[in-house]
Amino acid sequence: MGRTQAKDAAVWKDGFLFLGNDLALDFLNTRPVQDGEAMELLPDFAAILRWSQTAGLLSPHDAADLERQWGQSAEARRTVEAIRGFRENFRKEVLEWEQGHAVHRSAIDEVNRLMTSYPMSTRLKTNGKELEPELYFKPRRPEDLFAPLAHAVAMLLANANRDRVRKCGQCVLHFVDTSKKGTRRWCSMRLCGNRLKVAAYAARERSSRVERSSVER
Numbered sequence: 250m251g252r253t254q255a256k257d258a259a260v261w262k263d264g265f266l267f268l269g270n271d272l273a274l275d276f277l278n279t280r281p282v283q284d285g286e287a288m289e290l291l292p293d294f295a296a297i298l299r300w301s302q303t304a305g306l307l308s309p310h311d312a313a314d315l316e317r318q319w320g321q322s323a324e325a326r327r328t329v330e331a332i333r334g335f336r337e338n339f340r341k342e343v344l345e346w347e348q349g350h351a352v353h354r355s356a357i358d359e360v361n362r363l364m365t366s367y368p369m370s371t372r373l374k375t376n377g378k379e380l381e382p383e384l385y386f387k388p389r390r391p392e393d394l395f396a397p398l399a400h401a402v403a404m405l406l407a408n409a410n411r412d413r414v415r416k417c418g419q420c421v422l423h424f425v426d427t428s429k430k431g432t433r434r435w436c437s438m439r440l441c442g443n444r445l446k447v448a449a450y451a452a453r454e455r456s457s458r459v460e461r462s463s464v465e466r
Contacts, residue, residue: 298316343406360406420440
């Protein structure tokens, strides 16, 4: 399998899409559209725990602890609704932001409130003979899962090259274009890139037939 094929084959992990090249966009992409219908990939607390673990935000031990202590609780259900609401508010904001509009004050206030209520912490970790800082959070209650999400959204809006953040031209998924030329317009080759290439080829063929027909006349 070639490098491109291997990369595209990995966009689905444990039932979730990871193609945004950014944690905040991978979070946003948990509500894709298939066959014209929206798919909710975070229907319950267990799904949020699985996504968080697959995204590398939770250890299996922490995920199991949260599921055991809070899985069937009203607090967990409220957290699911709140996280999905935050995602949809972020979706509206990022669509305008990608078009060059400023981030709304209300969105900034919401992200700041969440980061204040559920902050990330910093610790040192060893990397060979070197020490380097590492962000982390300790999840004790369901709503603590907001910590990495709010931080990721803040980092995207503050640090990303807006010209490289875009929605796929064929679907609702968002991604950071990390290609050298920065001209990518599709979420992944496997999901939408092939359709765009086929459509472009068909358009060129139609144009070529029209030109040939004009010459023949």
